[in-house]
């Protein structure tokens with residue numbers, strides 16, 4: 001089992017970025033917990049502020065035969081037709097995640113450009129959304 005955890009812009013600051021919205025757990029702590037809990041899963045992690053780099057990683061995951069992608073596209077969620085098209089162009093399932101409940105925030109966060117192409121969406125459970133995304137992917141494989 002190979003799963004790519006893919007984070008978009010500003011998510012390298014998890015732990016210190018707006019802790020009242022995103023919590024105090026760092027991505028490194030989250031990844032260590034995932035590796036410990038799912039020892040039979042091989043995790044790969046990539047973060048970029050650059051939209052095109054995220055798209056390249058989606059194609060890489062597809063071509064390298066990954067079993068799934070947990071994607072937090074950050075603000076590109078709300079703007080990126082290019083990410084939508086990339087997710088539509090690949091076979092590997094993508095689970096969209098957001099730490100915050102985007103539907104209880106500003107109106108511009110209520111719409112996701114990418115949800116329609118994703119296997120499903122998980123939001124609002126803080127850092128646990130990454131684990132829930134992994135569970136969703138594992139559940140699809142049973």
Ligand code: DQA
Nearest residue numbers: 072073074075098099100109
């Ligand atoms: C986010 C929600 C987005 O609206 C925001 O731009 C982010 C983080 C989340 O995880 O809650 O950068 O994707």
